[in-house]
Amino acid sequence: MGEAKRKKHKREAEEKRRLDEGLKGTFPASDPLAECEPGGGVTGDEPARPGQKTGR
Numbered sequence: 844m845g846e847a848k849r850k851k852h853k854r855e856a857e858e859k860r861r862l863d864e865g866l867k868g869t870f871p872a873s874d875p876l877a878e879c880e881p882g883g884g885v886t887g888d889e890p891a892r893p894g895q896k897t898g899r
Contacts, residue, residue: 891897
């Protein structure tokens, strides 16, 4: 195995180890892992809640 492949394999193994550790410490399952970055959160218009004035 070449040096580049060894480095890639080592990096991937370390990432997997960090994700595994994050999963062990996550409760409840809905909590995001520390190793993951949340998305931007802007996905478009949100539907109005019942009784909410929309201004339209």
